Amino acid sequence: MNALAQQLILGVLLGGxxxxxxxxxxxxxxxxxxxxxxHGELIMLGGYGTFWLVTLLGIDxxxxxxxxxxxxxxxxxxxxxxxxxFVVRADEEARVRTSLLIGFGLALVLHALAVRLWTADxxxxxxxxxxxVIVLGNLSIPVVRLMSLAVAFVLIGGLHLLLTHWRWxxxxxxxxxxxxxxxxxxxxxxxxxxxxxxxxxxxAGAAGSLVSVGYSVSPSIGLxxxxxxxxxxxxxxxGSVIGTFVAGIFLGVAEALSAAVFGGPYREVVGLVIFVxxxxxxxxxxxxx
Amino acid sequence: xxxLAKRRELGWAVAILLGLAALAFLPxxxxxxxxxxxxxxxxxxxxxxxxxxxxxxxxxxxxxxxxAFFGLGALVGRxxxxxxxxxxxxxxxxxxxxxxxxxxxxxxxxxxxxxxxxIGTLALGEILRTTVGNALSEISTLPAATIAAYRLSHRYYLxxxxxxxxxxxxxxxxxxxxxxxxxxxxxxxxxxxxxGVGALSLKLIALVLSTxxxxxxxxxxxxxxxxxxPSHPFSPSWTFDALxxxxxxxxxxxxxxxxxxxxxxxxxxxxxxxxxxxxLLIFGALFISVVLLLPGGLVQAAERARxxxxx
Numbered sequence: 001m002n003a004l005a006q007q008l009i010l011g012v013l014l015g016g017x018x019x020x021x022x023x024x025x026x027x028x029x030x031x032x033x034x035x036x037x038x039h040g041e042l043i044m045l046g047g048y049g050t051f052w053l054v055t056l057l058g059i060d061x062x063x064x065x066x067x068x069x070x071x072x073x074x075x076x077x078x079x080x081x082x083x084x085x086f087v088v089r090a091d092e093e094a095r096v097r098t099s100l101l102i103g104f105g106l107a108l109v110l111h112a113l114a115v116r117l118w119t120a121d122x123x124x125x126x127x128x129x130x131x132x133v134i135v136l137g138n139l140s141i142p143v144v145r146l147m148s149l150a151v152a153f154v155l156i157g158g159l160h161l162l163l164t165h166w167r168w169x170x171x172x173x174x175x176x177x178x179x180x181x182x183x184x185x186x187x188x189x190x191x192x193x194x195x196x197x198x199x200x201x202x203x204a205g206a207a208g209s210l211v212s213v214g215y216s217v218s219p220s221i222g223l224x225x226x227x228x229x230x231x232x233x234x235x236x237x238x239g240s241v242i243g244t245f246v247a248g249i250f251l252g253v254a255e256a257l258s259a260a261v262f263g264g265p266y267r268e269v270v271g272l273v274i275f276v277x278x279x280x281x282x283x284x285x286x287x288x289x
Numbered sequence: 290x291x292x293l294a295k296r297r298e299l300g301w302a303v304a305i306l307l308g309l310a311a312l313a314f315l316p317x318x319x320x321x322x323x324x325x326x327x328x329x330x331x332x333x334x335x336x337x338x339x340x341x342x343x344x345x346x347x348x349x350x351x352x353x354x355x356x357a358f359f360g361l362g363a364l365v366g367r368x369x370x371x372x373x374x375x376x377x378x379x380x381x382x383x384x385x386x387x388x389x390x391x392x393x394x395x396x397x398x399x400x401x402x403x404x405x406x407x408i409g410t411l412a413l414g415e416i417l418r419t420t421v422g423n424a425l426s427e428i429s430t431l432p433a434a435t436i437a438a439y440r441l442s443h444r445y446y447l448x449x450x451x452x453x454x455x456x457x458x459x460x461x462x463x464x465x466x467x468x469x470x471x472x473x474x475x476x477x478x479x480x481x482x483x484x485g486v487g488a489l490s491l492k493l494i495a496l497v498l499s500t501x502x503x504x505x506x507x508x509x510x511x512x513x514x515x516x517x518x519p520s521h522p523f524s525p526s527w528t529f530d531a532l533x534x535x536x537x538x539x540x541x542x543x544x545x546x547x548x549x550x551x552x553x554x555x556x557x558x559x560x561x562x563x564x565x566x567x568x569l570l571i572f573g574a575l576f577i578s579v580v581l582l583l584p585g586g587l588v589q590a591a592e593r594a595r596x597x598x599x600x
Contacts, residue, residue: 035404035408037408083577083581086581093403096403096404097351097403097404098580099404100351100404100407100408101351101536101576101580102577102580102581104529104532104576105573105574105576105577105580106573106577107573108529108533108569108570108572108573108576109569109570109573109574109577111569112567112569112570112573113570116564116567116570223525227411227412227415230408230412231412265419265422265423266419266420266423268415268419269416269419269420272412272413272415272416272419273416275409275412276409276412276413276416279401279405279408279409279412280397280398280400280401280409
C-alpha cells in the first residue's frame with residue numbers, strides 16, 4: 001500500500017512535467033494548426049541548456065530557466081521564420097501534413113546534432129540539494145521534483161494569465177478560434193502565429209530544464225517526450241491550458257498505476273494505448289475541439 | 290497518367306530489373322564479403338522503401354508504424370526458421386502474420402485521416418516495440434551449427450529476389466485500376482468516395498501489400514543477422530529510413546525509392562566511416578528541403594533539369 005502511494009506521488013510529480021511539455025505543443029497546434037513533432041527535441045535542447053549552464057558556469061538549475069527560456073523563445077522565432085512560416089501558408093489539411101514531415105526532419109537534424117556536439121551519453125544535473133527529500137510518515141518526496149512541479153505550475157499559471165489578459169494573448173486565442181474572423185477584426189494573424197510558436201518553444205525549453213534536473217537528458221529523449229505530449233494533448237483536447245496540465249498529471253498517475261499493476265517496463269505502454277483508443281473512438285473529436 | 294509517362298515508367302521498371310539481374314552475377318565476379326554486404330544493404334533498403342511507398346506514396350497514408358510489420362516479419366520468420374522450417378516458408382509466414390495484423394488494425398486506424406493516421410500508427414509501432422522488448426529481452430543468436438553453415442551468397446540472392454519482387458509489385462500496380470483508385474483517395478478521399486471509389490478497401494489493399502512486403506524484408510533481416518535483440522527490427526528508425534529514402538528519391542513513383550535507397554546507403558556507409566550518424570544530419574536537412582521546395586524529390590529534380598536543358 002505504501003509503495004503504491006509512493007509511486008502515485010512520483011507519478012503526480014512527473015505528470016506535472018508531462019503537462020508542461022504538452023501545453024507548448026497544444027498551443028502551437030491549436031493556434032497554427034501545425035503539428036510540431038520535433039517538440040520533444042526542443043525539450044531535449046532546453047535540457048542541455050540547463051545542463052551546460054550548471055556544469056560550466058555553476059548556475060543554480062532553477063535560476064538557469066531565466067536564460068534557457070529566453071534563448072528558447074529566440075530559437076522559436078528562428079525556427080518559425082526559417083521553416084514554419086512557409087507551412088502556415090497552406091490550407092489547414094495540408095498544414096498538418098506538411099508540418100508533420102517538417103517536424104520529423106527537424107527532429108532528425110536536432111537529434112543528430114546533439115549526438116555530434118554532446119555525445120549520446122545520458123546526463124543529469126547535479127545539485128547540492130539534489131538528494132534532499134521531504135519525509136511524510138513513510139513517504140518521501142524528492143525536493144527537486146517538488147520544486148519542478150511548482151515551477152511548472154507557475155509557468156502554466158503565467159501562460160493562462162498571458163492568454164487571458166495580455167493584448168496579444170487575446171489575439172492568439174482569437175486566432176485559434178477562427179483565424180479568418182480574427183483577420184477581419186484587424187488582428188495580425190501572422191504575428192499571432194509567430195508569438196504562439198515562440199511561446200510554445202519557450203515552454204518546451206522550460207520543460208527540458210526541469211527534466212534535466214529531476215530526471216535526465218540524452219539526445220534520444222525527443223521521441224519519447226513528443227509522444228507523451230501528444231498523448232496529453234489528445235486527452236485534454238485543445239483550448240484549455242489548465243485542462244492540459246491536469247491531463248498531464250492524470251497521465252503521470254496512470255503510468256504509475258500501470259507500473260504497479262503490470263510491472264515497471266510496461267509503464268510506457270499504458271499512455272500509448274490510451275492514446276490510440278481515444279484517437280480511434282473520437283477520430284477528430286478531442287483534437288479538433 | 291499520360292501514355293508517355295506510362296511508357297517512361299515501364300522503361301524504368303525494365304531498367305531497374307535489368308540492373309538487378311546484372312547484380313546476380315556479382316558474387317561470381319567479386320569474392321569480397323564487404324562488397325556483397327554493401328549491396329545486400331542496398332537491396333534490403335530498396336524493398337523497405339518500395340513497400341512503404343505503396344501505402345504512403347500511392348494511397349497517401351503516411352504510415353509511421355511501418356517498423357512494426359518489419360519487426361513482426363523478423364520475429365515470426367526467425368522463430369520458425371530456427372525451429373527448422375525452410376527459410377522461404379518461414380519468411381512467407383512472417384509476411385502473412387504482418388499482413389494479417391495490418392488487416393486487424395487497418396480498419397480502426399483508417400478511421401483516422403492524414404496526420405492523425407500518422408501519429409496513431411507511430412504510437413502502435415511503439416506499443417509493439419516496447420512490448421516485444423519487455424517480453425523478449427534476451428538477445429537472439431543463431432545456433433552454432435547454423436552459424437557454421439552460414440553462406441552470405443544465400444542471403445544475397447534472397448535479397449535480390451525480394452528487391453525484384455517489390456519492384457514488380459509496384460510496377461504491376463502501375464497501370465491498374467487499383468492504383469488509379471489509390472491515387473484518387475490520396476488526392477481527395479471525399480471526392481473519391483463520392484465518385485464510387487471504395488476508399489477503405491483500397492487503403493486496406495495498399496496496406497496489406499505494403500506490410501506483406503515489409504514482413505518479407507523483416508524475414509530477410511532475421512535470416513541475415515547472426516545475433517540481434519528481438520526488439521531491434523521494431524525500432525522506429527526502420528520506418529524513418531524508409532520515409533527518408535522514399536521522399537528524397539521521389540514519393541509515389543516507381544524509381545524514386547530505388548534512387549533514394551541507393552543514395553541513402555551509399556552516403557550512410559561512406560559517412561559512417563568518419564562520423565557515426567552524421568548521415569542523419571544531412572538526410573534530415575535534405576528531407577526538409579525536399580518537403581518545402583521539391584515535393585517530388587530527386588525524380589522531380591531530374592525532370593526539371595531535363596526541361597531546363599531543353600528536352
